[in-house]
Amino acid sequence: MLAYVVMPEHFHALLVPRDGTSVSQVMQSIKGYTARLVNKSMDRRGPLWQRSCYDRMIRDDRQLLEAVNYVHANPVVAGLVENPEAYLYSSAGRSDLTDLGAFL
Secondary structure (H helix, E strand, O other), X not given: OOEEEEOOXXXXXXXXOOOOOOHHHHHHHHHHHHHHHHHHHOOOOOOOOOOOOOOOOOOOHHHHHHHHHHHHHHHHHOOOOOOHHHOOOEXXXXXXXXXXXXXX
16 A cells, blocks of 8 residues: 545545555455445445446656645545645555555
8 A cells, every 4th residue: 555545435545466466356355345344334235335446557756656646635625624634534644554665
């Protein structure tokens, strides 16, 4: 996990799959796990997430930095906070929660 933000109606995650795992497998795991937790906490059943996800290949450090900034800026653009670090459900300002340092 390089960066993430959980918004009220969607989430963004910058991931580097390891050990031969595909992006689809990682997303299936994340969606399945979180759907079970949310459904249990709300005493409900059924799908929580859309079936598909949108992925992009990041080819260099510039694109990586742009993607991290985009992810972290989401709550600001949505008007939820004034700066990315103020949003609790994000890796902005929390480098100890991600593997980003290994890539920059």
